[in-house]
Amino acid sequence: MAERKLSKMERVEDVGRTTVAFVESVGNGGILVAESIYWLLFGVRERQPVRLSAVIHQMMEIGVRAIPIIFMLTGTIGVMLAIQGIHTLRIFGAESRVTIGIAFSVVREFAPLITGILVAGRSGSALAARIGTMKINQEIDALKVMGINPTRFLVVPALLAMLVMVPALTLFGIFTGLFAAGLYVNADLGISLAAYAHDTIDILSLDDLGHGLGKSVIFAILIAVIGVVNGAGVQGGAEGVGTATTRAVVQSISAIIVTDMLFAFVATR
Amino acid sequence: MSRNPATILEERNKRQRPQSGPDAVIEVEDLVTHYGDRMILQGVSMEVREKEIMVIMGGSGSGKSTLLRHLMALENKTSGTMRILGYDIDKISRKEFLEVRKKLGVAFQSGALFSSMTVGDNIMLPLYEHTDLDPLTMEIMARMKLEVVELSGFEDLMPSELSGGMIKRAAFARAIVMDPRVLFCDEPSAGLDPVVASALDDLILDMRDAMGMSIVVVTHELDSAFKIADRITILDRGKILMIGTVEEVLKSKSDRVQALLNRTPEEDVMDPDEYLDRLVGESNPGTAHL
Numbered sequence: 427m428a429e430r431k432l433s434k435m436e437r438v439e440d441v442g443r444t445t446v447a448f449v450e451s452v453g454n455g456g457i458l459v460a461e462s463i464y465w466l467l468f469g470v471r472e473r474q475p476v477r478l479s480a481v482i483h484q485m486m487e488i489g490v491r492a493i494p495i496i497f498m499l500t501g502t503i504g505v506m507l508a509i510q511g512i513h514t515l516r517i518f519g520a521e522s523r524v525t526i527g528i529a530f531s532v533v534r535e536f537a538p539l540i541t542g543i544l545v546a547g548r549s550g551s552a553l554a555a556r557i558g559t560m561k562i563n564q565e566i567d568a569l570k571v572m573g574i575n576p577t578r579f580l581v582v583p584a585l586l587a588m589l590v591m592v593p594a595l596t597l598f599g600i601f602t603g604l605f606a607a608g609l610y611v612n613a614d615l616g617i618s619l620a621a622y623a624h625d626t627i628d629i630l631s632l633d634d635l636g637h638g639l640g641k642s643v644i645f646a647i648l649i650a651v652i653g654v655v656n657g658a659g660v661q662g663g664a665e666g667v668g669t670a671t672t673r674a675v676v677q678s679i680s681a682i683i684v685t686d687m688l689f690a691f692v693a694t695r
Numbered sequence: 696m697s698r699n700p701a702t703i704l705e706e707r708n709k710r711q712r713p714q715s716g717p718d719a720v721i722e723v724e725d726l727v728t729h730y731g732d733r734m735i736l737q738g739v740s741m742e743v744r745e746k747e748i749m750v751i752m753g754g755s756g757s758g759k760s761t762l763l764r765h766l767m768a769l770e771n772k773t774s775g776t777m778r779i780l781g782y783d784i785d786k787i788s789r790k791e792f793l794e795v796r797k798k799l800g801v802a803f804q805s806g807a808l809f810s811s812m813t814v815g816d817n818i819m820l821p822l823y824e825h826t827d828l829d830p831l832t833m834e835i836m837a838r839m840k841l842e843v844v845e846l847s848g849f850e851d852l853m854p855s856e857l858s859g860g861m862i863k864r865a866a867f868a869r870a871i872v873m874d875p876r877v878l879f880c881d882e883p884s885a886g887l888d889p890v891v892a893s894a895l896d897d898l899i900l901d902m903r904d905a906m907g908m909s910i911v912v913v914t915h916e917l918d919s920a921f922k923i924a925d926r927i928t929i930l931d932r933g934k935i936l937m938i939g940t941v942e943e944v945l946k947s948k949s950d951r952v953q954a955l956l957n958r959t960p961e962e963d964v965m966d967p968d969e970y971l972d973r974l975v976g977e978s979n980p981g982t983a984h985l
């Protein structure tokens with residue numbers, strides 16, 4: 427087929443369509459969150475309670491199985507921050523102050539960010555793939571005909587598990603990152619681990635921890651909602667599931683990074 | 696293969712068929728539906744009666760599956776009225792709607808078993824969600840239904856370990872576990888070899904006889920339709936061509952009905968609109984929710 431330049435009007439239409447699609451998916455996400463809250467609160471009254479076993483299953487998948495990789499990555503980041511920090515501060519002969527930089531960066535930025543990105547890649551994609559596959563296999567329709575609400579049955583457990591596990595993993599990542607950085611500082615500068623820990627606790631306030639964990643809660647919601655909306659929007663068979671899965675990961679990582687920037691902007695002014 | 700009306704009817708008479716009641720379990724009047732801007736069903740009126748097997752026939756893309764999805768209240772209609780088990784679908788309360796849903800069962804074309812659960816858990820799911828039975832009772836009930844579909848002993852397998860015919864049987868077992876009033880099946884014999892398909896037809900007849908439910912079957916297999924149907928609805932491009940008993944359909948003088956009955960598989964082509972839609976990847980707005 428011959429390539430053809432789009433006319434100005436067509437380009438405007440294209441932008442319009444994309445905008446509408448975007449607003450629509452944000453709307454769908456909002457509806458999903460509202461519905462989830464409804465089922466969480468009133469599920470028992472409707473005789474369709476959210477099953478604890480389903481939530482625990484999801485928590486295992488999302489949280490427990492992610493521990494090794496979170497451990498490795500946040501540890502590596504911690505060491506990287508220590509190397510970079512010492513290197514930079516050495517210029518001013520102030521390398522012993524590296525703990526400040528490490529503490530703030532790990533708690534406020536790197537642990538939540540790395541955890542969010544990792545969960546988006548591991549579990550956001552899995553969620554989109556699972557829901558997308560269920561949709562094209564008509565399993566979602568089967569649920570509906572059985573009188574089982576798919577949001578209550580599929581979405582709420584995943585959302586709840588994310589809400590618990592992303593902050594939990596972030597907290598774990600904070601400890602690993604700080605500890606790994608401490609080991610490097612100890613080896614390079616000879617500062618004892620006890621002194622490093624003392625300094626770190628001194629520098630950090632509850633506010634910093636709240637900043638990091640608060641962000642991770644927002645990330646959890648973003649990952650779950652973007653995963654479900656993309657999965658539910660799947661069209662055209664197995665290939666459609668693949669595209670939706672990729673899109674879910676790209677969108678949730680983008681959303682996480684933008685949210686992170688907004689947080690930094692608001693919190694440091 | 697020639698289809699002789701006399702032999703078909705004779706074949707049917709070998710089996711005693713229960714009297715289907717005059718009461719309708721589903722009534723549809725002047726149903727109009729769209730996918731996006733495209734009108735699919737263009738004023739369909741029909742009813743499904745108590746204890747009858749209603750077969751919906753028609754060429755590919757004529758709207759059979761769409762009609763079935765509407766009969767199960769899975770889609771939003773544009774206009775028309777629909778009553779399921781006496782409830783007007785537009786005036787029904789959420790609570791009543793849920794009660795109605797519990798009295799419907801469905802076996803989708805692909806089976807739609809939950810791939811993360813064993814066959815047994817699949818079948819027990821409706822019981823688990825809607826009843827307060829203890830687990831042992833649920834297991835016994837699930838096993839009984841598996842026996843009905845001749846899948847005893849398969850409850851611990853995963854759906855991926857079953858053959859196509861077995862998946863459809865398991866889907867039947869799940870569909871009937873709550874003893875529904877109406878059972879829906881989309882293309883039960885599609886993709887199966889003739890022997891397995893014929894066994895599935897027998898199963899449909901047996902289930903109706905044993906449980907006295909109404910069954911709505913979508914199919915484009917004529918042999919299967921003539922074997923199981925009490926009445927047949929023929930769809931043609933979103934409109935009803937005729938509704939009648941097997942005998943009435945076989946003896947119909949309508950050219951279009953006869954064309955459908957005598958069609959060769961080559962004529963069973965894809966709807967050009969559908970093909971075009973797929974080609975340009977036209978999306979159907981408003982499906983991006985569960």
Ligand SMILES: Nc1ncnc2c1ncn2[C@@H]1O[C@H](COP(=O)(O)OP(=O)(O)O)[C@@H](O)[C@H]1O
Pocket residue numbers: 730731735753754755756757758759760761762966968969979
């Ligand atoms: N989800 C959908 N989105 C858009 N169009 C659809 C969808 N499902 C079916 N259609 C269209 O509706 C028409 C009827 O489809 P369907 O009811 O599946 O036909 P049948 O089951 O008789 O083969 C077809 O032209 C098809 O392209």
Ligand SMILES: [Mg+2]
Pocket residue numbers: 759760761
């Ligand atoms: Mg169909």
